[in-house]
Amino acid sequence: MRKEVAMMPDRMKNYVDTMSDDDVLILGIPEEEETTKGIISPPPKKKRNIWAICSIALMGVIGIISIGLFCVHRPMGNNNSRDNYVLSDSVHTENSKDIILENCGFSYVATKDTIIGKTALKLFWPMGGSIKLHVGELPKNNLSIILAARAADYRADNGEIVGAFVQEGELRARGNSKLGFCAVIGNEVILGMSKETPFFERAVERSGYFFRQYALVHDGAQGEQTPKGQSIRRALCYSGEGLFIAESRERISYHDFSEALIRMGVQEAIALVGSKEMALYEDVYGTRHVADLPHDKGMTESYIVWVKDL
Amino acid sequence: MRHEIIISNTTELFRVSADDVMAFRARGNYTVAVLNDGQEHVLSYQLGLLSEIVGEQLGADGDLFIRVGRSITINREYVFIINLPERKLELRSPQGKKVSETISKEALAKLKMIIELKNEKGGSHDAG
Known part of the structure; x- marks a missing residue:
């Protein structure tokens, strides 16, 4: 079952987390089965879920706009965000x-x-x-x-x-x-x-x-x-x-x-x-x-x- | 031990059965593994990277775990309450360990749908 034990430092250095607070990601889904990196959009399981689909789509759009606004207003050169603790080379x-x-x-x-x-x-x-x-x-x-x-x-x-x-x-x-x-x-x-x-x-x-x-x-x-x-x-x-x-x-x-x-x-x-x-x-x-x-x-x-x- | 997770770095090796992990919680650049017996263990990896590794190690069985937002990756078997108005996600283990997390409504709605779909498709994940 185990595929990898040791983790390479380079992987830590280069890792960038693209998740947002509104995303949900099921782990372990093969890439070909993923839609957008495993981020789940509600499937059309029943007609009554149309509203739910529309709501989530709308929320997704709002989320994208929010992320865009955040990126625009983020101070440049600030490396202090939580997930940007990157070690530089010696x-x-x-x-x-x-x-x-x-x-x-x-x-x-x-x-x-x-x-x-x-x-x-x-x-x-x-x-x-x-x-x-x-x-x-x-x-x-x-x-x-x-x-x-x-x-x-x-x-x-x-x-x-x-x-x-x-x-x-x-x-x-x-x-x-x-x-x-x-x-x-x-x-x-x-x-x-x-x-x-x-x-x-x-x-x-x-x-x-x-x-x-x-x-x-x-x-x-x-x-x-x-x-x-x-x-x-x-x-x-x-x-x-x-x-x-x-x-x-x-x-x-x-x-x-x-x-x-x-x-x-x-x-x-x-x-x-x-x-x-x-x-x-x-x-x-x-x-x-x-x-x-x-x-x-x-x-x-x-x-x-x-x-x-x- | 069917699903085994091994997280290793230069100084430490953390080995656990996937079924015993209730959640991985982000703590800045670190991640806290919350086990069903109440133990917590700090791992020196970011949640995102750790989740990737866990997904790779478990392969097709990785869908046992769901990352919900930026702050937590949960074992779906321990989901106890999803409360959208209160933006609350609560996990509970048979041993009585509880994990509560405030999550965005959008993410919770998606999680709720995933759990419902899984249930409709024929029961929960085989954690044996």
Whole structure:
């Protein structure tokens, strides 16, 4: 009965959903038996159904006109529609192999617990929203935020952000002691590992965001050298299926965390601040899970947040 | 297990009997498989693509599933209530699991007709 088990990534990339809310499609009908891609028009089963046929035909015409009007008025270049989450091709730069993907555009976080080898992980899949960086205490009451996690580290001595940090084009900190980076420029999110990257300048030029953290996974392999020691680990990850945050359920080393991510199929991952629970996420039922994290006074806290698209 | 659906990606394989699936519900770029025992499982594929794959895997028996609008693909065997004025579609499993979805009247009218026609033609789908 089964014809296909594995699904090709290309098929996901190229898939365009043409269904409308008014369409009905019976699956599995051979093409020769389909009329309009399996979308059912009422057959003339009895005379009394003429009115029903006319009504549905009329509704179809109205639907087509509505779709036409929608297409005419849709803002050009907006990639935030629900079904347009398309991963673009990998981009190779001189010093790094970076992954670019487009932002998604809707509003909750799917979570999933999984075990890779002996490592228990919790995954947070943001279902849309725009990625931004926030500096300072997290506005927990801001209901537009669906996911927030501490991003860059800060220095213990002066509280300043470690590594280059750009917020809406404004340079907040410099440094490249960590090789991993995340840049958000327009609708693109770029994860990579490189001491120097053009995406830093682009983030400044285009009012984007940029921060640095340890590169845990680069090109599907272990990233840079990381400190030893064990803690709750967290990372911003990219796999063939999109961008998500992974979190270890137990205190583990960066090395073991990276190994688990690689085994899971992660291609790029940079660390996020761990040790404590996820700052905030809104689940599929609209329940907001807000951690009671104390604000570190005098320290420059930074967060990567997913904000609902209006 | 006569109708088997296998959804696989780089990290996970999801295997289920088609008869146990009440519906696939769109959740943005993901799809939630709702099973008749109340379990739900998130699949990392869009509903449209997932529906195509399910249709291909089940072949001629794929007509067990009907995609109704953009938000849900249902197993017709679990259709319990189609209420046009309230735009409500409700599925119910023998185990008591219920799935409710608000659907456009146009799509519901078509679905109602499909179910009626199937019934007139000689009974429901053989889910055995």
